[in-house]
Amino acid sequence: MKNITYKAPKNNKEVFIDHAVDRIPDLAHENQQKMRGFKFEVNGIPFQILREKTREELLSMATNYTAGIQSLLLKRRSETCLYVRDSNQRDASWHKEQDKLPGKGLSRDHETIRDISIIQTGHEPILYYPGVWIKNHLTQHLAKRMGGVGVNMIVDNDACNMGFVYAPILSEDSATVQKVALVDRMDGVAYEEIVFGSPERMLTFKKEILNLLKTDAPDEKKGITFESMRVAFEEFIDRCMNIYYQGCTDMVGLLTTARRALEKDLGIDNLEIPVSWICETDGFYHFLLHIVYEAERFAKIYNEKLSEYRSIHKIRSKANPLPDLRIMGNLIELPFWTWKAGERRGKCYLMKEGTSLKVTNGADDLFVLGNSKEENIERLKALKDAKIKIRPRAITTTMFSRLFFSDVFIHGIGGAKYDTITDEIIAEIFSVAPPAFVTISTTLFLPFDTYNVNTEDLQALQRELTDMNYSPEHYVSGVAQNDREFIDRVNKKKRILEIMEASSKEEKKRYFDQIKALNTMNLNVIYAEIQRKRNEIDAAKIKLAYNEVIKFREYPVCIYPTKLLKEYFYDVFFGE
Template sequence: MSQPPRPHTDWKAPAGDGQMLIWPQPAELLRQTTDNHRMLSSADGVLIQGVPLTLLRGELRRGIGHAEADRPLLATGHQVELHHPGVWAKNILIDAAARKMGGVAYHFAVDSDQPKHLHLRLGGALRPITDDPELARVPWTGLLRSPSPPHLEDLLSAAAGAGHELLCGVLRDMQSRLGEQPRLATLLTQAIHGREQELGLGHRCMLTGSLWETTPFLVLLHHVLARADAFAEAYNAALLRYRRAEGSASPGRPWPDLRRDGDTCEAPFWLDWHRQRRRQRPVLQRSADGWVLTLDADRRFLFVAGRDAWSAADALRRFLSLSEVRLAPRALMLTLFLRLFVADQFVHGIGGGRYDQVTDTVIGSFLGMVPPAFAVTTATLYLPEAAQVQRVDLSALLREGRRIRHGLPNGRKADFVRRIDSAPRRSALRDRLFHEMHQAMAEQNRDALVAWERRLSAARLEAERQRRLFDRELFFAIQPRHRLLELIDKYRQALDNCGRP
């Protein structure tokens, strides 16, 4: 059954230092988590390749270490990167909510996305967290190598010189694990999680790469690709609906449609070639029996809607392994999988929350179920030095400039406007009055505009100087420990003060 999208707020990141956004309100978030848990635990009528969702969901949750079915699982996810405080706040919220509800929290570190935000700002310069020469070229983060010992030592020296205590802890942890972790994604994720535990957060953390080999994921993958045309129709219709609601004419927003051309159909996954270290958007070909994924003349896999789910998953696993390829989910499929197969509550940032409205529509139209509610959070922490600085407001100064440029005192402009309105359209009189009005404004405001332009020039220089101070997207571990603890305490108070779910 296709459900209309829930109304969502036009979320905005808070401008003030130390401020946070939690949507919906904490009490409602807890209630929705309980409702989601109840709904997903009884979704026996939702069949994935003929298997009840509840069965697949239970198997996956047990597989990641969550065997207590009655305990709610709150989750979030983000690609492996140097998270800024607004992203990191998602971990604080799931931890606080899990504590309140007696549940468990998981952060899923996505190592199958393209590398992004892997540079530290130290000493006024951007420094990569790894000296792997492939940093800017690899198609997914899981391919990146850990930094060399000399590179890590250089970063640690710069961080110590800047007084970044927590960042030094992250880098020392990475140093201690270098011999056992050749891949950056694992090394960095473990080091960051270790510092989170020191700050008192209790969520668990796991990389997503292993999930794409599980039976429940492969069953979902087979279910979708055996119905490639129906899924693409639902997917593209959901995108169209979102674009119309947003008033957007861009075919790439928030991402492109799945391409359909006759008997071919693009799949909503990545086809990753491990040995060649490349990826592509797979395209399936319709056959008399189903949909075919072709790797080359000798390697094909047929997705059939009526095939037994377990044998289909086993056959697909063997095919992918022998071919040394992987099918990894793109954005919508990734959150669809985590929201339906893993979590009782999934927490997004602002961007993810906006785009997951598309996922809601796909869940309703393709799977015929009411989508579980999700939550949104973010927070703002500037550098501590910004606390005593008055931030330049260029927008206010630009508005002042428009008022100066277009203003005349003592009602003169209103008089001009009245006379212009009364003059015949396209007449010489109307043109002359327009010219006289603009000439009068230029003469009247010349000195004020010169002074304003000087102030604007100085303000732009100051705004550029302040840009680093008021950058909310710097790695959270450069913040002093006490500021991070204060943010954690704010979230916990917000959850503790909202009553029982």
């Protein structure tokens, strides 16, 4: 297993990428060639046949979902809105099948989809920060360069633990980062379940953020910058409100559409597809069933690779980076979540009872495996009517995408670390070398000036203050230097230090107490110098805290001045 030690870029406008941009088109081609050589079967279907069918299914779904998202950005409300939250809600009148991929001019025939390069990335449907958003820019850049298709996977099956944004508070005498919730943390509830019953939460969110985007410092330049941030955020949240009033009330659709509008201004037109939609394809059903039948073997390999990862990275906790899959006699935990619409996510298991195989949530049976692939697929499809959902976990999400859909997957740093585990599982389960992936991140600071002070400067000041306490005679100044009592104490300290060199341990302790008493008296002489040093330290801490707020990486792109985003992201890859 690779020991990936990637770290987020520290400097402004610094990009971390592995592999180099110029190398990625060849990497995608190598992945294509590699996967064309795969000979294994999935749920009894040859890999090549299932991959080609799945690519057609998912590109069709992504085209339809993206068309629905785009329809929410119409200026005239009287025009038809094609957006639906759930793929199961579509009907024949919802969308006419297109012959070409929208905006690409590419045919949707079998041969084109089989051979075209699909560049994929993915993230939770949250308010992206620049280090995440750069994945979408790279996806667009590569799709255009390679004549391919860029697809962003909306990971709406994740638990809604990131329903907030960070905002800076920059007052004249302090600086902090404030967390502001768009939705309250909903442990175990997936993003796809979050719906706004009224616009009040967004209006409150707007007010809270705007109240933070200001400063009491009499700095005209800073005031202008904050005003441009307020304008950018107001435009973003007002767009969200407009989308809401068009009938899109779910969190995923709202934030995805608002992000798409921002991306449109920067020339990004990747397709979008939620994981919840991916899970309604035959390709995903076959993948799920393959793992169900291989449940015990998969769980053992999964746990073994997690253990190896923990060992390499010296992680003691059994819950990190992911918990093991439990094997409890005839009950085997599956790498999927399950829940009923509107409820919390729960674990999913395979239960063996004699010759019978059941998929269960631990309390209720979801379905019993039948004797044929067709029968099992139909039973999975029937779960939709009962509003029962089965979704992949982190590793099975990217495993499915990398094997059955994309030619190259673009990760952030966190995802790349975890996908070293996925690589090992793919290699073990399917006996193939996994397709390579790309990792990218960036850092973009808010456009405020920072103080010329760093941690090393603060540490030097703190060391100096410590030395003042141990050697106050080195810091005395002015008339105190000629004070007879002060001079006598300094000379006495020198004599004691000379005597201590040849003293026993017990004698040294006695002499040390004498030196401590002399230092205490001499400290009174340099009280003003000590106070000045403490003030310097306090000032350095305030400046460092201010710098940290400016250099914080995870502010959402919707509060950055639009001009800054365009200046940076337009040219970010042309220097590579």
